[in-house]
Amino acid sequence: DAGITQSPRHKVTETGTPVTLRCHQTENHRYMYWYRQDPGHGLRLIHYSYGVKDTDKGEVSDGYSVSRSKTEDFLLTLESATSSQTSVYFCAISEGTANEQFFGPGTRLTVL
Amino acid sequence: AQSVTQPDIHITVSEGASLELRCNYSYGATPYLFWYVQSPGQGLQLLLKYFSGDTLVQGIKGFEAEFKRSQSSFNLRKPSVHWSDAAEYFCAVGARLTGGGNKLTFGTGTQLKVEL
Numbered sequence: 001d002a003g004i005t006q007s008p009r010h011k012v013t014e015t016g017t018p019v020t021l022r023c024h025q026t027e028n029h030r031y032m033y034w035y036r037q038d039p040g041h042g043l044r045l046i047h048y049s050y051g052v053k054d055t056d057k058g059e060v061s062d063g064y065s066v067s068r069s070k071t072e073d074f075l076l077t078l079e080s081a082t083s084s085q086t087s088v089y090f091c092a093i094s095e096g097t098a099n100e101q102f103f104g105p106g107t108r109l110t111v112l
Numbered sequence: 113a114q115s116v117t118q119p120d121i122h123i124t125v126s127e128g129a130s131l132e133l134r135c136n137y138s139y140g141a142t143p144y145l146f147w148y149v150q151s152p153g154q155g156l157q158l159l160l161k162y163f164s165g166d167t168l169v170q171g172i173k174g175f176e177a178e179f180k181r182s183q184s185s186f187n188l189r190k191p192s193v194h195w196s197d198a199a200e201y202f203c204a205v206g207a208r209l210t211g212g213g214n215k216l217t218f219g220t221g222t223q224l225k226v227e228l
Contacts, residue, residue: 097209
């Protein structure tokens, strides 16, 4: 299995509070991604990174920001959490464009 | 924009029976295609992938899939299902992103139940 960890694995927070999720990889892969998974929607891309300090938006980026200061770490921040951001968040990595993505174990976030 | 349709939300098969999960995609160029499996509370595990070449691809756990460009399909098959195959299966199409890497667009998944 690809070396990907996510922390925390579970979090409950209140509306309006900031939340940061961390993805850590030991594979030295260039590309990292954040997805959210919701029933009836499959997984949808939030943000991605194509190198240190190089990030871009995905299809559901509103309300989220990301940062990547090191190859191995990709952070997802909810500046002011809302109930609509209750979801399971997955980090993924890939070595190149024409390569498969490997997924982390996920973080279950509940916003009350 | 690309899209993926998995028309079967739930499928139930008996252990030992054959399995086919359907996947249709929409994409303007030659697609990258994937099948992932997810067990409850777990992440996604890659079963197999298609980038180019032979249209019949073999994956892990005895799964295979066939890319049919004329039908825009990438159906997943297994000749004999095991009880441990019960899980949710996702088909995905990959499209190149501006900065490199590729964005996966997923179908909504097919939940497989295996009857003993």
